[in-house]
Amino acid sequence: MPVRTRRLGYAAAAFLTLACAMPALADPLAAMLAAERARPVAPRFPRDAFVSEPLITSVTLAPDGSGVAFLRITGGQYSLWLQPSAAGAPARRLLQRTDAREIAWSRDSRWLVMIAPDKVQMLSPAGDPGSGIAATLGGATELRLLGLNPWHPGVLLVDRAGARWRLWHAGPGGARRLLAHSAREIVDAAIGRDGRAAFVKLVDGERHLIVARSPKGGFHGITACVAMERCDLLGVTPDNASVYVSGDLLGERRALLRLDADGKRTLIHADPASEVDIDGIVLDRMRGVPQIASYRGTRPARYGLLPGTAAILARLSLAPDAMVETSSATWLVRERDARLQGNRWYLLDPASGAMRLLLDDRVKRLPPDALARVTAFTWPASDGMTIHGLLSVPSGLDPAHVPLVTIVHGGPWSHDDTDYSALTQLLVNRGYAVFRPQFRGSTGYGRAYMFAAQGDYGDGRVQRDIEEGTRYLLARGVGDRTRTAIMGASFGGYSTLQALSNGSRLYRAGIAIVPPPDFGWTSRWAAIHGNLGRTQGMALDRSLRLLALNPDDRAIAERLHRQSPLARVAAMRTPLLLIASGRDERVPIRSVIDYAAHLKLLGAPAGIIIARNQPHAPSDPMAMRAYLFLAESMFQRHLGGIAPAAPSNDLRAWMVKSLVER
Structure with a gap:
């Protein structure tokens, strides 16, 4: 894939x-x-x-x-x-x-590698000996799966012994062979046809370092790359002398390139439109x-x-x-x-x-x-930067006379795609236009686009992208200006709170799901809580520093707090529904409840619902069904949409058991 x-x-x-x-x-x-x-x-x-x-x-x-x-x-x-x-x-x-x-x-089609959260198993459909557990993950050595060995049946594993990180091949029956070791954490590897590790990616401070096997043994560094998953090893070339890489080593957009053992870089393919990162690479x-x-x-x-x-x-x-x-x-x-x-x-x-x-x-x-179809489009931000977005509208209706709902993705270092979305399809089916802004800071549009926010995640440039995108659509005849709403989860919920408390008066209602009321505080909290947000060996605090959000910088924290919905809680006068998760591992539920309490004391038109046993990003279909009902109800009340049908008996029973309204 x-x-x-x-x-x-x-x-x-x-x-x-x-x-x-x-x-x-x-x-x-x-x-x-x-x-x-x-x-x-x-x-x-x-x-x-x-x-x-x-x-x-x-x-x-x-x-x-x-x-x-x-x-x-x-x-x-x-x-x-x-x-x-x-x-x-x-x-x-x-x-x-x-x-x-x-x-x-496996490449020889003899073995199926089965990945479970706590173990890796191998199975021969033909009944060859060796089927069973190849590795038990976790444990004292922090053993983890790195990937599939592309040439020999088995998987690549990484563990730690004292101060050394070790790269292993584990095959049928669980037999292991040491491929490489390093004082730096090993996060990626490309295996040659001879079964040896030809190229390895290591953590090197706040960057990744790619090393190549030397002809006389050992490894030598050939290039470094920015973290945030901007260079991935795909596999060695047929001559074992180079490695295919997906990354931005030759430009600011992720492309497909060849990296030689002497560090030479050769472009194989990049977006001819110079618009987006490469999305899919299929290898023979x-x-x-x-x-x-x-x-x-x-x-x-x-x-x-x-x-x-x-x-x-x-x-x-x-x-x-x-x-x-x-x-x-x-x-x-x-x-x-x-x-x-x-x-x-x-x-x-x-x-x-x-x-x-x-x-x-x-x-x-x-x-x-x-x-509903999804159309990708762009618009010019007020500072001249081209911003991306996705739009879906109800069929057979004049788009200028339907309510417009802006849905902001989480992350914020992620992006929406054009695949099926239950929330988008329900809202469009009920007569709403749905706008999903891919504001600067989103992934998928190149390194410069991702870093363009320059830490301005308060009521700053990122928030202006979102609101300017909504205004752009209204000016283009999409949406009734008197019936607009905003919603989102995680960072999308934070953006919702920003939009409703920054005085813009652009939206008439909002739904904020698991929102951090103070993005700076929540980022610092997440940075000190174990492996939360860890990506390819890069701790969250390192990624935040790369994004100009150093959690140890007091000036950044104070600026984000001054611009936070929590600091502007008295300005919230727009109907708001808060949804919090009782087992949220990313946004402390106490921060959401505290924010809701402040709103209640100030008489704001806001309510909060707590999903008792749900994590930050629920996968329970019943939770999704409940959230769809709550969204349909909220927008019907405040945007004049279609009245929702009553919950089915099983959903009603789940909501009574799982949701608490305060």
Whole structure:
């Protein structure tokens, strides 16, 4: 799969969008608004129908193309299955129950690597000896999984013995072989065809250092890269002399490049539009060379990097927003689209273009043609910077006369994508336009874009991006100015509180889910609490310093507090719903309750609901169903939307048991 799942090696889930792409028009926003207004009004669907639980997950193609392994979920239990590629062949259950949540194939297609939170197991579908636990994770040595060995059956593990970090290969039966050791923490590695560690990435202060194996033994440094996951090792070149890297070593946007053992860097592929980071990189499993590169910018695109692959992609003429898993004989394809609820997997013959359905994890789903499209667009910020956003509008309605809801993503160092969103689809189905700003500081648009906030996460530049994006849409005829709202979770909740207490009066209502009332205080709290926010060996406090948010800088803390919703609590006069999680591990619940108490004492039109047993980011479908009901109710009261249906009996019972209103 693409870069994002490279740590399981090259055999991750395969994705290929089948939905039709928007034409490459000069103004995608105007084209989208015209197209949606011409469509028929969508029927109103039951609220709970927007929330779906996957029945099949971690679907992966054997490198020899012989079959597809997957995990099936039944009643919360996972089982392991193998579906042969031959037409008409029945699926075979390999394990009735497994703790694995992700699986991957070895290069020889003989072994399935099964990843559970506390262990790694290997299974031979043919019954070869050696099946069983390959490693138990955690423990005194802090043993953790680094990835799949791309050439030899087994996995790469890292542990610590005293002051030394050690890189291991563990194969069938759990036999281990030491590959490298270092006084610096090992966070990534690329293994050569000879089974030795050819390149290793280490933590070096507030950066990462890539080292290469020297011909006479040992390692030598070849380059350093900025942290925040800006250079990832993908695999060695066929001659073992270089390593493929996804990173920004040759520019400010993440690209695909080759890094030689002497430090020379060669660009292989970058976004021709110079807009976004590379999103997906597919490697040929047998040769280990890059095969496909994909991007998810304003106009998504996919490029074949090998002569044969480029010709296949051109002949198939499929939509460009793609990630693919391939073998020489077949490709595994997963539909992916904002309007597709649930997943379907296909086998595609790259020679003929013939495709047949292999797996379908959802018997009942909402009709895609009646759901909302997502359009990526840009707008100019007041300081001249180009900012990105996503928009969905109800079909068949005049967008100028519908309520507009701005949904701010969390992080803030993350981004929204154009995949299915239950919240977005419900709101659009109820007649709201939904705007999701990808403000500066968001990931996916290059290093300069991510660092452009320059620590201004109070009521500053980032917040202005969000509010200016809302005003830009209103000026373009999207949304009724008298019926606007803002909502979000985590940092998105913080932004909601900012917008409602900074005097802008832009929004008429807000929903803040697990929000930090003082972003600076919460960042400092998180930085001193263990491994919270740790990324590739980089502690959160180091990342915060890179982002001009040094948690030890008193001036930064004081500025963020002065601009915080907590310091401006008396200015909150807009209807607000707060939702807190009882087991929140990222935003202390006491800080949210304290903020709510201040609002109550001041007579603000705000209420708080506490989800007793939920973490910071709930995965419980019942919690999602409850949050959708609360959002629909809140916006109906304050924006004049459609009145929500009463909760179903099971949801009502869950809410009575799990939610506390104060």
